[in-house]
Amino acid sequence: xxxxxxxxxxxxxxxxxxxxxxxxxxxxxxxxxxxxxxxxxxxxxxxxxxxxxxxxxxxxxxxxxxxxxxxxxxxxxxxxxxxxxxxxxxxxxxxxxxxxxxxxxxxxxxxxxxxxxxxxxxxxxxxxxxxxxxxxxxxxxxxxxxxxxxxxxxxxxxxxxxxxxxxxxxxxxxxxxxxxxxxxxxxxxxxxxxxxxxxxxxxxxxxxxxxxxxx
Amino acid sequence: xxxxxxxxxxxxxxxxxxxxxxxxxxxxxxxxxxxxxxxxxxxxxxxxxxxxxxxxxxxxxxxxxxxxxxxxxxxxxxxxxxxxxxxxxxxxxxxxxxxxxxxxxxxxxxxxxxxxxxxxxxxxxxxxxxxxxxxxxxxxxxxxxxxxxxxxxxxxxxxxxxxxxxxxxxxxxxxxxxxxxxxxxxxxxxxxxxxxxxxxxxxxxxxxxxxxxxx
Amino acid sequence: xxxxxxxxxxxxxxxxxxxxxxxxxxxxxxxxxxxxxxxxxxxxxxxxxxxxxxxxxxxxxxxxxxxxxxxxxxxxxxxxxxxxxxxxxxxxxxxxxxxxxxxxxxxxxxxxxxxxxxxxxxxxxxxxxxxxxxxxxxxxxxxxxxxxxxxxxxxxxxxxxxxxxxxxxxxxxxxxxxxxxxxxxxxxxxxxxxxxxxxxxxxxxxxxxxxxxxx
Amino acid sequence: xxxxxxxxxxxxxxxxxxxxxxxxxxxxxxxxxxxxxxxxxxxxxxxxxxxxxxxxxxxxxxxxxxxxxxxxxxxxxxxxxxxxxxxxxxxxxxxxxxxxxxxxxxxxxxxxxxxxxxxxxxxxxxxxxxxxxxxxxxxxxxxxxxxxxxxxxxxxxxxxxxxxxxxxxxxxxxxxxxxxxxxxxxxxxxxxxxxxxxxxxxxxxxxxxxxxxxx
DNA sequence: CATGAATGAGGCTTCATTCAT
DNA sequence: AATGAATGAAGCCTCATTCAT
Numbered sequence: 001x002x003x004x005x006x007x008x009x010x011x012x013x014x015x016x017x018x019x020x021x022x023x024x025x026x027x028x029x030x031x032x033x034x035x036x037x038x039x040x041x042x043x044x045x046x047x048x049x050x051x052x053x054x055x056x057x058x059x060x061x062x063x064x065x066x067x068x069x070x071x072x073x074x075x076x077x078x079x080x081x082x083x084x085x086x087x088x089x090x091x092x093x094x095x096x097x098x099x100x101x102x103x104x105x106x107x108x109x110x111x112x113x114x115x116x117x118x119x120x121x122x123x124x125x126x127x128x129x130x131x132x133x134x135x136x137x138x139x140x141x142x143x144x145x146x147x148x149x150x151x152x153x154x155x156x157x158x159x160x161x162x163x164x165x166x167x168x169x170x171x172x173x174x175x176x177x178x179x180x181x182x183x184x185x186x187x188x189x190x191x192x193x194x195x196x197x198x199x200x201x202x203x204x205x206x207x208x209x210x211x212x213x214x215x
Numbered sequence: 216x217x218x219x220x221x222x223x224x225x226x227x228x229x230x231x232x233x234x235x236x237x238x239x240x241x242x243x244x245x246x247x248x249x250x251x252x253x254x255x256x257x258x259x260x261x262x263x264x265x266x267x268x269x270x271x272x273x274x275x276x277x278x279x280x281x282x283x284x285x286x287x288x289x290x291x292x293x294x295x296x297x298x299x300x301x302x303x304x305x306x307x308x309x310x311x312x313x314x315x316x317x318x319x320x321x322x323x324x325x326x327x328x329x330x331x332x333x334x335x336x337x338x339x340x341x342x343x344x345x346x347x348x349x350x351x352x353x354x355x356x357x358x359x360x361x362x363x364x365x366x367x368x369x370x371x372x373x374x375x376x377x378x379x380x381x382x383x384x385x386x387x388x389x390x391x392x393x394x395x396x397x398x399x400x401x402x403x404x405x406x407x408x409x410x411x412x413x414x415x416x417x418x419x420x421x422x423x424x425x426x427x428x429x430x
Numbered sequence: 431x432x433x434x435x436x437x438x439x440x441x442x443x444x445x446x447x448x449x450x451x452x453x454x455x456x457x458x459x460x461x462x463x464x465x466x467x468x469x470x471x472x473x474x475x476x477x478x479x480x481x482x483x484x485x486x487x488x489x490x491x492x493x494x495x496x497x498x499x500x501x502x503x504x505x506x507x508x509x510x511x512x513x514x515x516x517x518x519x520x521x522x523x524x525x526x527x528x529x530x531x532x533x534x535x536x537x538x539x540x541x542x543x544x545x546x547x548x549x550x551x552x553x554x555x556x557x558x559x560x561x562x563x564x565x566x567x568x569x570x571x572x573x574x575x576x577x578x579x580x581x582x583x584x585x586x587x588x589x590x591x592x593x594x595x596x597x598x599x600x601x602x603x604x605x606x607x608x609x610x611x612x613x614x615x616x617x618x619x620x621x622x623x624x625x626x627x628x629x630x631x632x633x634x635x636x637x638x639x640x641x642x643x644x645x
Numbered sequence: 646x647x648x649x650x651x652x653x654x655x656x657x658x659x660x661x662x663x664x665x666x667x668x669x670x671x672x673x674x675x676x677x678x679x680x681x682x683x684x685x686x687x688x689x690x691x692x693x694x695x696x697x698x699x700x701x702x703x704x705x706x707x708x709x710x711x712x713x714x715x716x717x718x719x720x721x722x723x724x725x726x727x728x729x730x731x732x733x734x735x736x737x738x739x740x741x742x743x744x745x746x747x748x749x750x751x752x753x754x755x756x757x758x759x760x761x762x763x764x765x766x767x768x769x770x771x772x773x774x775x776x777x778x779x780x781x782x783x784x785x786x787x788x789x790x791x792x793x794x795x796x797x798x799x800x801x802x803x804x805x806x807x808x809x810x811x812x813x814x815x816x817x818x819x820x821x822x823x824x825x826x827x828x829x830x831x832x833x834x835x836x837x838x839x840x841x842x843x844x845x846x847x848x849x850x851x852x853x854x855x856x857x858x859x860x
Numbered sequence: 861c862a863t864g865a866a867t868g869a870g871g872c873t874t875c876a877t878t879c880a881t
Numbered sequence: 882a883a884t885g886a887a888t889g890a891a892g893c894c895t896c897a898t899t900c901a902t
Contacts, residue, residue: 016865035336038252041893051867056894116395117332121250124397137402158426164403165419169388176387180331182339187352188379204380211373211427231882256876266884268878277876446861465766468682471897481863483899492897546825547762551680554827567832588856594833595849599818605825606817610761612769617782618809634810641803642856661886686872696888701873866900872893879887 022048032111067126074136091151103174158215173205237263247326282341289351306366318389373430388420452478462541497556504566516573521581533604543609588645603635667693673714677756712771719781731788736796748819803860818850
């Protein structure tokens with residue numbers, strides 16, 4: 001005999017999950033747009049289409065909510081990084097793939113950048129408290145290490161490249177450009193987010209990193 | 216005895232200047248520490264050792280004060296960049312000098328990074344409103360262009376390098392590392408600001424940029 | 431197999447009784463600790479180990495719950511007073527017994543005092559609404575009247591003593607000392623609840639009341 | 646030459662003082678009526694006829710305001726006790742005077758009782774934090790000691806009476822009756838605050854205390 | 861009988877800003 | 882130039898209570 005899960009309780013559970021997910025998504029957008037201090041709990045509730053009180057019911061307070069958003073944010077990017085399968089590609093292609101993924105991900109997830117900035121404004125306090133910080137380490141780093149090693153053995157890449165430094169540098173080249181695009185656009189008097197400018201940036205990034213790696 | 220008006224009024228002027236400067240410095244620290252939304256006018260007054268009302272007297276409101284801080288911040292870095300005299304150096308040394316200056320400046324002025332992040336969180340609204348935005352363009356860019364051109368002609372550097380892209384990339388490599396040092400430290404489980412780590416990062420940055428430029 | 435309805439329903443009834451008693455005890459402690467306004471329905475549920483909704487199921491709302499607690503509190507002390515059997519003792523012993531009982535009861539039931547204070551802060555509104563107020567009249571008063579009369583006839587006690595006034599005074603001497611022990615301890619700079627201090631107080635109370643009564 | 650205090654600044658100061666006094670009086674009434682948890686900052690502001698924000702400006706938060714009210718309350722009664730001049734009276738009269746003063750003071754200041762109850766509900770935490778607790782010790786105690794000693798030497802009073810215990814007992818007899826008058830009235834079915842009942846209580850108190858003291 | 865999810869009203873407190881001198 | 886007093890709006894959070902099973 002098949003046990004019938006009470007549809008009622010299942011739906012209830014799903015409601016709870018759905019409510020939490022709604023809040024989390026709404027909070028992510030609000031924090032991304034206004035930062036931790038500038039975010040408004042009222043607006044988060046409104047964005048989520050739920051009662052404000054419910055936020056406290058599930059997430060205790062603003063700080064904890066922010067922390068939950070950060071954790072979710074990291075989980076999201078790590079999950080996508082896992083799909084990259086860089087090990088299957090020849091070294092230069094793998095590096096190019098990582099650069100393009102990073103660039104695209106930041107473009108598709110502008111909230112990632114502002115959330116990270118907010119987290120760092122608060123000295124990563126929320127991350128430090130999140131006992132799972134180390135789990136957020138990118139799975140790409142290890143793969144990148146083997147890619148670099150393979151490239152070196154094949155004679156394509158230079159040796160002595162620290163994969164962590166390289167990973168950080170790839171992120172840096174994309175992140176800084178996008179994070180500061182408004183300021184830079186104002187200063188340089190040209191729109192850095194225009195399609196052409198974007199293509200040029202990606203191209204430049206590839207040149208810099210591969211120009212550096214390739215011997 | 217005749218009371219001399221002039222020195223008194225002059226002194227008063229200097230007091231006024233000093234007060235404004237105090238407020239500006241206090242505001243810079245406060246905004247850097249807490250962001251625009253997180254900053255407190257009360258604390259700024261306290262930091263400046265002056266009455267809160269005076270801030271409004273000189274700077275109208277919080278937004279305008281933030282704008283004034285940003286402008287000052289840009290003026291400060293541009294002023295130091297002017298002293299670089301890259302044109303006097305041979306191309307690789309000039310580039311290395313720029314990288315080291317950037318790195319050092321960010322290290323000596325951690326507030327620069329968080330202020331810039333705040334400005335961008337607000338989509339550079341405060342900069343756009345500042346009629347002097349274009350004046351904030353770095354004087355280094357032009358010099359860098361000539362340096363790159365000279366390097367190319369001398370056969371040291373590759374050609375086709377956009378000085379703006381390169382300038383942005385140099386800033387990016389330093390900025391991202393420092394801006395996200397807390398988060399990265401938590402994730403990698405090691406202190407990215409320790410002296411050794413800092414030296415390694417600077418070395419890596421030089422290698423990437425010069426490895427890319429040099430043919 | 432036949433399912434027996436009766437024990438089940440009986441058990442359920444006992445469960446219901448037990449739940450109500452749990453809630454009542456939890457509420458008594460919570461109200462005693464924080465007063466009516468300071469008490470939290472959440473905490474009462476938690477203390478009772480039961481769902482908050484159940485409190486409303488059994489007691490309608492916070493006010494009614496408080497009233498129920500008060501009634502129970504009075505029933506409890508009256509029940510113990512009934513066991514005193516003062517009529518069996520010679521007058522001075524009977525009075526001493528009452529004093530000691532009062533003192534002990536307040537010491538054993540510190541919640542009695544704060545609950546009474548809360549009730550009076552609300553001008554005994556909850557008591558006035560309880561149709562059974564008069565039933566809460568102490569059974570001791572009548573006994574005390576006969577004791578006083580007997581003492582007078584025997585020549586031990588003075589005449590003209592109103593048993594209600596005396597009863598109130600005995601309660602007063604114990605109640606005030608214990609109710610305000612924290613304040614008094616702070617002011618006098620000594621711990622009024624230390625064993626020695628407590629013994630001295632009881633002794634003093636006996637002396638005052640018997641010194642007054644005895645001729 | 647007479648220095649003229651700027652009327653402006655003096656008035657300003659008086660405004661500040663007056664505002665604080667208004668808030669304190671309003672808070673005293675509100676806390677007396679509803680207790681600490683039941684009191685509403687909004688209502689206090691309204692009672693004081695001042696902006697709610699001002700309460701925080703002068704008193705920081707609700708707890709601190711409560712503490713300030715308590716301190717004021719103690720200062721008030723101590724100040725009146727100072728005027729008693731018991732030392733000038735013959736011992737029985739002095740004691741009677743103290744009893745009557747206590748009774749009258751509680752009747753004229755019903756807020757005194759509920760405030761004290763509130764303070765004790767919170768275990769005198771606010772008093773303990775008030776470094777001036779010991780200063781709140783009644784000046785009457787010492788006088789009472791000399792009165793008792795004088796009475797004993799004159800042969801009117803019994804010996805071995807602890808003035809602190811006696812002082813507490815006198816307060817107790819009045820306090821309990823008034824503090825619990827609502828509850829007691831409901832239980833006994835008669836109005837304990839009616840003029841006749843009040844006179845009887847005062848008379849009883851005098852009889853108890855003097856009956857006890859007099860030998 | 862029992863419970864997790866949800867809510868509207870309201871409470872304490874904070875904030876940028878202005879007033880009056 | 883400088884300041885203490887004062888304010889209205891709004892922010893975070895809590896509370897008693899109800900809903901839906």
